[in-house]
Amino acid sequence: MTEKKVEAYLDNGATTKVDPDALKEMKPYFTEKYGNSESLHKKGKEAKKAVEKSRRTIADTINADKKEIIFTSGGTESDNLALKGTAYKNKQKGKHIVTTKIEHDAVLQSAKWLEEQGFEVTYLSVDEEGFVDSEELKQAVNDRTILVSIIHGNNEIGTIQDLKTLAEITHDYSNNAYFHTDACQSYTKTELDVEKQNLDLVTINGHKIHGPKGTGALYIKENTEIDTWQHGGGHENGLRSGTLNVHGIVGFAEAAKKNHKNKQKNIQKMTQLRDKLIQGTLKKIDKTKLNGPEGEKRLPNNINICFNNIEGEALSGYLNRKNIYASTGSACSSLELEPSQVLKEIGLTDQEANSSLRMTLSKFTTQEEIEHTLKELPGVVNRLREMSPL
Amino acid sequence: MTEKKVEAYLDNGATTKVDPDALKEMKPYFTEKYGNSESLHKKGKEAKKAVEKSRRTIADTINADKKEIIFTSGGTESDNLALKGTAYKNKQKGKHIVTTKIEHDAVLQSAKWLEEQGFEVTYLSVDEEGFVDSEELKQAVNDRTILVSIIHGNNEIGTIQDLKTLAEITHDYSNNAYFHTDACQSYTKTELDVEKQNLDLVTINGHKIHGPKGTGALYIKENTEIDTWQHGGGHENGLRSGTLNVHGIVGFAEAAKKNHKNKQKNIQKMTQLRDKLIQGTLKKIDKTKLNGPEGEKRLPNNINICFNNIEGEALSGYLNRKNIYASTGSACSSLELEPSQVLKEIGLTDQEANSSLRMTLSKFTTQEEIEHTLKELPGVVNRLREMSPL
Amino acid sequence: MDEEYSEETIERFQDPEYTGEIKEADATGKAGNPSCGDVLQISLKIENGVIKKARFKTYGCMAAIASSDELCEMLEGKTIEEAEEITGEDISQELGELPPVKHHCSILGTEALQNALENYRKK
Amino acid sequence: MDEEYSEETIERFQDPEYTGEIKEADATGKAGNPSCGDVLQISLKIENGVIKKARFKTYGCMAAIASSDELCEMLEGKTIEEAEEITGEDISQELGELPPVKHHCSILGTEALQNALENYRKK
Numbered sequence A, B: 001m002t003e004k005k006v007e008a009y010l011d012n013g014a015t016t017k018v019d020p021d022a023l024k025e026m027k028p029y030f031t032e033k034y035g036n037s038e039s040l041h042k043k044g045k046e047a048k049k050a051v052e053k054s055r056r057t058i059a060d061t062i063n064a065d066k067k068e069i070i071f072t073s074g075g076t077e078s079d080n081l082a083l084k085g086t087a088y089k090n091k092q093k094g095k096h097i098v099t100t101k102i103e104h105d106a107v108l109q110s111a112k113w114l115e116e117q118g119f120e121v122t123y124l125s126v127d128e129e130g131f132v133d134s135e136e137l138k139q140a141v142n143d144r145t146i147l148v149s150i151i152h153g154n155n156e157i158g159t160i161q162d163l164k165t166l167a168e169i170t171h172d173y174s175n176n177a178y179f180h181t182d183a184c185q186s187y188t189k190t191e192l193d194v195e196k197q198n199l200d201l202v203t204i205n206g207h208k209i210h211g212p213k214g215t216g217a218l219y220i221k222e223n224t225e226i227d228t229w230q231h232g233g234g235h236e237n238g239l240r241s242g243t244l245n246v247h248g249i250v251g252f253a254e255a256a257k258k259n260h261k262n263k264q265k266n267i268q269k270m271t272q273l274r275d276k277l278i279q280g281t282l283k284k285i286d287k288t289k290l291n292g293p294e295g296e297k298r299l300p301n302n303i304n305i306c307f308n309n310i311e312g313e314a315l316s317g318y319l320n321r322k323n324i325y326a327s328t329g330s331a332c333s334s335l336e337l338e339p340s341q342v343l344k345e346i347g348l349t350d351q352e353a354n355s356s357l358r359m360t361l362s363k364f365t366t367q368e369e370i371e372h373t374l375k376e377l378p379g380v381v382n383r384l385r386e387m388s389p390l
Numbered sequence C, D: 001m002d003e004e005y006s007e008e009t010i011e012r013f014q015d016p017e018y019t020g021e022i023k024e025a026d027a028t029g030k031a032g033n034p035s036c037g038d039v040l041q042i043s044l045k046i047e048n049g050v051i052k053k054a055r056f057k058t059y060g061c062m063a064a065i066a067s068s069d070e071l072c073e074m075l076e077g078k079t080i081e082e083a084e085e086i087t088g089e090d091i092s093q094e095l096g097e098l099p100p101v102k103h104h105c106s107i108l109g110t111e112a113l114q115n116a117l118e119n120y121r122k123k
């Protein structure tokens, strides 16, 4: 009877539980310290102080200066601002942008829109583990290139790019290109250091790291030429207008601080559980294959496995009955019909892509959740394979 | 001794306290029902259900259909989307936009940016109470006009425009123009009915109505032609990408629901306190003048008074010491140097504009707060006038 | 925003009763393509022009599995002529409406059925 | 984001000690314009080339009032020559740095002072 109660939340790549400590920090800002951070009176100052403290906290986690962090409503907004804001500001220098075929839709669709506005975009391919080829990047970048945007930790297959090398190539091969990375999935889960890695723009968000939804930030290296994309009262040094989401920012910062502090411990724990679930699955269930790289080059919380002959959505649907919550890919496209572009880019057939499942862990994931999953998965796969005509 | 404890928060036009009932509704969505509303498993469904229920709640408050509401990160984002999204989508039909000289910066700066992109914008003037002249609107609108955007309740001087008349003129004089209104200040504080008033696009947000910061919505009448402005995973029917801020949306909806339910009572209460504070101030302190209209044509929570010979920021600074929190105008421009454009548009001299103070109430404002303010205000004004060389 | 599965769809997906393959079936038909995400195979036992038993095997999403199961239930007891008239819309309706992007799943069911009936006639 | 008033500025604004106008002042000077948001008037009592007393009247924001008060405190006890060398930057520094957009307020103080000293010399 107790067994039935085990729930395994393996969709942390889609979103995470808010850390209770983050929620605790947020609480006073709803009904007590509720001022507008731009107001000059006491209630405003309280709010401002909280925002600026949070700004410093977040800056510290990526070795940035406080002034280089601006707050947004999430990863999508930060990506839109990074791409469109730099494109519009720098179009006199060139109208060429480089990105990859395995970006999150927030980058990909922004890039596509910029193409419609007359920019030229090169989409780099990746190898069978999802890595960008630095030679291909060298070929693509020149002085007409104003922006290179490459995802740090891939949201579907967990591939962690070598940002330092890619950013250096960008700066070596173009005098006019900024290097942007979408680090939503990797933030606090692997190294992210704007100095060491030579980054100009970095997208991060709150809800992937146990902060509240509706929060994000964009790191903008000092002196980077960028236009605002959301016009209004001139908040955030004129780069992002709109009343600051004070409680959200406070929660985001607290979650980031805690994650950053316990980073090594969390990484170790998640990696151990990740590998246990990967190895257990591959061993217990035949005709399965891991998508993406192994070991340290993979996000510590990401698993993506192809279960031949059964469709991913059906699999997640049956797992749901066993209180195991996982998705086929990025949550935003759950009901989409196209097989995952990322999986196809690393060489899977359409059928293999359709037969894959993503399981993503967090620092809160327990041994029990992994064991429950390993116990239920073979039966579910079996049932669906029996049902399959393939 | 007890007296010292009275605080008067008179900056509800900048932002409001979150309604404790709204916070209560939000709570489960941080650490329990934390799923991504797009995920297909149980945790996702829980979130989705909450979002869709909230969507219906909000739609009901403005007599819209649930499908016509999309969630955003706030008023600024909704305004940007309304202006830029319709402009880009409809530019084949014409590149002319009409707005007013008393818009919030979210509309004004979006319009200015569109001018830089090749659109033509007409800025309507207003009379000495802040009302748009319908004759001027008739002159301005023609078939090349694709959008008319007019603020509903002005954030500085509380003028409530006659939306129905203005929207009808728009539709009568152009076959191609949509009518947008920024209703952030008026929402739940005066009539707002998309059917009756013939509106195509309406901006509202959470933090002005006792919902959480970082939440907003845009009403988009069915079949309105509009492009998305934030690209990504295709959320909100492709009109606004980004993981939905589930807890925020839930809080926004609950705040809206409560405000809507008690609308008449709240309006009555605020109006009574507003008029008490206006009349008390004008009576007790000489050389004062109300900016904007009186009575029902003014937002029930808005006061804006010119205190001759003393500067507004200094006045709010001295009131702050007496635990009275008010601002000179829109909070986003607190430290700006320019005198308020809105006050100048209604005919104030620069000096008069610089000498004005805005006091904005909420449903939570008490008699005690108003009395405390009326008690302290004359002394503070006196002290500053003594100090003034004018 | 209207892209929800109904309760009926979810229940049928979770507990399909008509899965399997009829040995010595009187008719079998297939439709779909794994690279498109759905393959559906139907097998029928037919006596005197009446479908006595219908079973399916499906590779596909929730909607595909639910549609297959629904179709089999609808088929049992129907004459071939009645069966031929079943449309995707009928299946979708029984399921409490499929989300628009998933309507093709119900149509796939009728395609497999048509193929099975053709196969039967050719025998 | 760096547009904060320092504690010193706020305190001085809230409790200025040098407000007022000296009757029979030896020198008075004015600067600014109400339409720009700031007007500053300074009056001085001068004995043997030394400023004995300084008072201000200001219409303006926090920074303007705090700068005026700071300037008066700095002036008392200084010789005219010393006083002439006070810059906006000096005032701002004493106040713990004014926000960049408010630097003109401290400069306004020195302008009023220069006008007062000119007025004194002309007497």
Ligand SMILES: Cc1ncc(COP(=O)(O)O)c(C=O)c1O
Residues within 6 Å of the ligand: A013, A014, A073, A074, A075, A076, A077, A079, A104, A106, A151, A154, A155, A182, A183, A184, A185, A205, A206, A207, A214, A215, A216, B241, B242, B243, B244
């Ligand atoms: C890599 C990546 N980038 C961007 C986003 C978008 O972030 P948000 O949902 O906060 O808009 C996500 C997650 O949804 C993501 O995984």
Ligand SMILES: Cc1ncc(COP(=O)(O)O)c(C=O)c1O
Residues within 6 Å of the ligand: A241, A242, A243, A244, B013, B014, B073, B074, B075, B076, B077, B079, B104, B106, B151, B154, B155, B182, B183, B184, B185, B205, B206, B207, B214, B215, B216
């Ligand atoms: C009239 C008006 N429009 C737009 C906004 C901007 O809304 P937000 O702060 O939610 O971005 C505000 C308030 O700041 C407002 O008063």
